[in-house]
Amino acid sequence: MAAARTESLRDAYGQTLVEIGQNDPNVVVLDADLSGSTRTALFGKQFPNRFFNVGVMEPTMMTVAAGLALGGRTVYASTFAIFAAGQAYNAVRQSICYNHANVKIVATHGGLLVGGDGGTHQMLEDLGLMRGLPGMSVIAPADAPSTRAATRAVAEFDGPAYIRLTRENLPTVTDGTFVLGRAAELRSGNDLTIVAAGAVVARALEVAEELHKVGVEARVLDFASIKPFDEKALLRAARDTGAILTMEEHTVLTGLGALVAATTAESYPVPVRRLGVPDVFGESGEPWALLDRFGLSKERALEEAWELLRLRGKVQ
Amino acid sequence: MESAVGRSRPEELAERALEVRRDVIRMTYTAGSGHPGGSLSVTDLVTALLFAEMRIDPAQPNWPDRDRLVLSKGHAAPALYSAMALRGFLPRDELLTLRRIGSRLQGHVDRNKLPGIEASTGCLGQGVGMAVGMALDGRLAGRSGRVYTILGDGECQAGLTWEALMAGGHYGLDNLVVILDRNRFETDGATEDIMGIEPIVDKFRAFRYETLDIDGHDFGAILGAFAHARATKGRPTAIVARTVKGKGVSFMENQFAYHGKPPTKPEAERALAELGTHL
Numbered sequence: 185m186a187a188a189r190t191e192s193l194r195d196a197y198g199q200t201l202v203e204i205g206q207n208d209p210n211v212v213v214l215d216a217d218l219s220g221s222t223r224t225a226l227f228g229k230q231f232p233n234r235f236f237n238v239g240v241m242e243p244t245m246m247t248v249a250a251g252l253a254l255g256g257r258t259v260y261a262s263t264f265a266i267f268a269a270g271q272a273y274n275a276v277r278q279s280i281c282y283n284h285a286n287v288k289i290v291a292t293h294g295g296l297l298v299g300g301d302g303g304t305h306q307m308l309e310d311l312g313l314m315r316g317l318p319g320m321s322v323i324a325p326a327d328a329p330s331t332r333a334a335t336r337a338v339a340e341f342d343g344p345a346y347i348r349l350t351r352e353n354l355p356t357v358t359d360g361t362f363v364l365g366r367a368a369e370l371r372s373g374n375d376l377t378i379v380a381a382g383a384v385v386a387r388a389l390e391v392a393e394e395l396h397k398v399g400v401e402a403r404v405l406d407f408a409s410i411k412p413f414d415e416k417a418l419l420r421a422a423r424d425t426g427a428i429l430t431m432e433e434h435t436v437l438t439g440l441g442a443l444v445a446a447t448t449a450e451s452y453p454v455p456v457r458r459l460g461v462p463d464v465f466g467e468s469g470e471p472w473a474l475l476d477r478f479g480l481s482k483e484r485a486l487e488e489a490w491e492l493l494r495l496r497g498k499v500q
Numbered sequence: 501m502e503s504a505v506g507r508s509r510p511e512e513l514a515e516r517a518l519e520v521r522r523d524v525i526r527m528t529y530t531a532g533s534g535h536p537g538g539s540l541s542v543t544d545l546v547t548a549l550l551f552a553e554m555r556i557d558p559a560q561p562n563w564p565d566r567d568r569l570v571l572s573k574g575h576a577a578p579a580l581y582s583a584m585a586l587r588g589f590l591p592r593d594e595l596l597t598l599r600r601i602g603s604r605l606q607g608h609v610d611r612n613k614l615p616g617i618e619a620s621t622g623c624l625g626q627g628v629g630m631a632v633g634m635a636l637d638g639r640l641a642g643r644s645g646r647v648y649t650i651l652g653d654g655e656c657q658a659g660l661t662w663e664a665l666m667a668g669g670h671y672g673l674d675n676l677v678v679i680l681d682r683n684r685f686e687t688d689g690a691t692e693d694i695m696g697i698e699p700i701v702d703k704f705r706a707f708r709y710e711t712l713d714i715d716g717h718d719f720g721a722i723l724g725a726f727a728h729a730r731a732t733k734g735r736p737t738a739i740v741a742r743t744v745k746g747k748g749v750s751f752m753e754n755q756f757a758y759h760g761k762p763p764t765k766p767e768a769e770r771a772l773a774e775l776g777t778h779l
Binding site: 212233234236238241243244246247248249250251252253254255256257274275277278279282283284 | 564570610611612618619620621622623625626627628629630631632633634635636637638640641660663664666667671
């Protein structure tokens with residue numbers, strides 16, 4: 185597979201915010217002293233009156249965001265995922281979700297790909313924490329074009345949303361669309377399904393390509409919309425392919441894999457293998473090498489895929 | 501827009517507050533749980549806000565230019581529900597549904613259940629931030645409505661409260677009034693024994709608030725402080741209202757045990773007798 189062009193999801197987000205701000209004077213943006221990294225500074229430069237950098241007070245960024253939203257604003261609030269979902273959790277829960285405030289949390293630096301900053305800053309629990317909140321939409325785009333689409337899409341409804349972005353540039357793997365509640369089939373196949381979200385979708389496609397070389401056709405579903413969850417697409421895949429491999433840059437305890445396993449177990453049980461970070465914290469290192477170290481290497485994914493195929497009797 | 505009851509005199513406010521205190525006892529007794537102590541301490545402040553200070557209209561709870569109240573100490577819900585009922589936001593006979601299944605009167609105030617509640621609160625420390633957001637929004641939109649928030653004193657131990665106060669001071673929100681119900685007690689005892697918050701007036705001043713130190717049961721002082729706040733430009737106002745936990749019921753006054761414990765039947769009967777009525 186030819187190396188695709190890589191692009192920054194954060195740039196895509198920041199640029200899209202500016203577009204949204206130009207079209208809608210009702211939009212305000214908050215940040216907590218990371219506006220250069222999250223790229224909300226682009227909006228702040230263009231619309232200084234509608235931009236509030238509150239400093240290092242992430243929980244209060246969320247309560248202030250809720251207050252602005254209850255006044256009728258569409259609010260985007262950004263910081264790193266560890267602070268947005270971790271430090272600020274109960275402010276997100278009560279001030280935003282319990283109030284049903286129209287706040288779109290766009291958290292950058294999710295997962296292992298934060299790299300050198302290490303385990304303290306590698307947020308691996310955010311998707312689980314956020315999808316457990318009633319009324320919260322949870323999105324993990326796989327590339328910059330779908331980040332643009334998701335950033336726009338969340339402005340279209342009244343209610344809270346959490347978008348998880350990645351620090352590293354990522355190859356373009358989607359057609360640039362995003363529909364809330366819909367999984368995107370990035371590759372068709374009936375031998376096996378690979379379900380992925382976020383930065384590892386590209387790796388899922390690489391695995392599928394390797395399998396294709398030996399005659400195995402894997403369906404690849406991009407579940408950027410983790411909540412609402414496209415149960416139909418998942419169960420269709422379970423019926424059509426009979427085995428599912430999940431890949432996520434998140435703890436397997438509470439993430440996409442857990443969701444897939446629970447959904448299939450309840451409605452159409454098939455073997456599911458969850459690839460992701462086991463029950464450990466991350467550590468410092470070169471970003472992509474960390475994915476390999478913590479169980480998300482292409483080789484490991486291939487092993488799991490073959491194991492599933494053997495379980496289904498599709499290979500010896 | 502001001503309805504007919506919009507400007508009550510202190511004597512009339514005292515009558516309203518007496519009704520609220522009676523309701524607080526009846527509601528928490530009937531519910532079998534709740535927070536009478538902090539509801540009774542905040543009663544005069546809430547009554548003054550709803551009956552004299554705030555421009556609100558029960559017929560149009562979402563009127564854009566209204567004043568807004570965020571009850572950060574959401575556990576004082578019984579006092580607010582009662583004052584809202586007296587003000588016409590809900591039928592008075594609904595008050596005794598407090599904390600029952602299906603009731604709009606949640607144990608801590610819920611904006612999605614009861615029109616007129618501006619923000620759902622309960623977990624302490626989050627109210628000031630929401631009020632700051634509302635005040636920022638009002639200023640951006642050029643609306644005249646003011647934003648009031650009532651803080652508990654135990655809540656002043658929360659870092660989150662000070663983050664949000666810092667933001668209100670930084671943004672110079674003169675449409676924001678922070679009222680501290682300084683009844684000196686929290687769940688486990690006296691604030692100064694557990695984690696002292698004094699000198700609280702100095703703290704608000706240091707956070708860039710026009711700060712007033714008043715008797716929170718003196719309607720003249722309360723209304724005077726609100727007028728002072730309206731006249732203050734360029735920065736928010738903090739009102740440290742010295743109150744008595746359990747105010748109006750002798751055996752509950754200054755007793756932290758009634759922070760989160762409802763009266764028993766004999767206690768409710770005795771309390772209501774002191775308040776000039778009965779169960």
